[in-house]
Amino acid sequence: MRRDYSEFRARDVVVVAVGPDDARAFAKYWREEGLPFVGLPDPKHEVLKLYGQEIRLFRLGRMPAQVLIDKAGVARYVHYGHSMSDIPDNAEMLALADELNAASGPLRSDVTPGEADSAGGEDPQPTVSSHEW
Amino acid sequence: MPRVSLNAPAPEFALPDFTGRPVSLSDFRGRENVLLVFNRGFT
Numbered sequence: 001m002r003r004d005y006s007e008f009r010a011r012d013v014v015v016v017a018v019g020p021d022d023a024r025a026f027a028k029y030w031r032e033e034g035l036p037f038v039g040l041p042d043p044k045h046e047v048l049k050l051y052g053q054e055i056r057l058f059r060l061g062r063m064p065a066q067v068l069i070d071k072a073g074v075a076r077y078v079h080y081g082h083s084m085s086d087i088p089d090n091a092e093m094l095a096l097a098d099e100l101n102a103a104s105g106p107l108r109s110d111v112t113p114g115e116a117d118s119a120g121g122e123d124p125q126p127t128v129s130s131h132e133w
Numbered sequence: 134m135p136r137v138s139l140n141a142p143a144p145e146f147a148l149p150d151f152t153g154r155p156v157s158l159s160d161f162r163g164r165e166n167v168l169l170v171f172n173r174g175f176t
Binding site: 011014018020030041069072073074075093 | 144148158161166170172
């Protein structure tokens with residue numbers, strides 16, 4: 001994941017890692033591993049419960065899990081792994097990110113800053129495409 | 134490994150990251166895709 005992070009960034013993907021440990025444990029782990037992405041301590045399982053309840057993501061024993069959310073805030077995929085070190089098939093997640101970007105219009109790098117700012121925080125409607133999810 | 138397609142609105146959340154910086158899902162709306170990674174813990 002660390003090695004591939006630039007590939008995620010190139011696809012406008014921000015990685016946010018959520019776990020039950022406290023901020024001190026996160027800080028230690030991030031320092032030791034040199035991780036470049038966001039670490040979100042969730043000792044009360046707030047985010048986990050939210051996702052478990054609202055989109056019924058998590059069943060017992062189905063951890064870790066990765067949820068890919070597009071720029072419109074829609075959860076597109078969930079992917080289950082086995083351990084922290086196993087984090088995912090990055091190639092597959094990168095391919096999914098490409099699909100999301102293709103479906104939601106131009107990459108941010110194709111948009112001038114002025115256009116991006118005036119977009120009101122919403123992506124343009126996807127153009128008609130024969131692509132199927 | 135299973136891969137499930139959802140197409141459901143992702144619940145908004147807001148928590149400080151481990152450095153104390155506030156992070157909300159809506160921070161990224163319209164600008165970034167988000168890969169949310171849930172882990173059991175480090176130990």
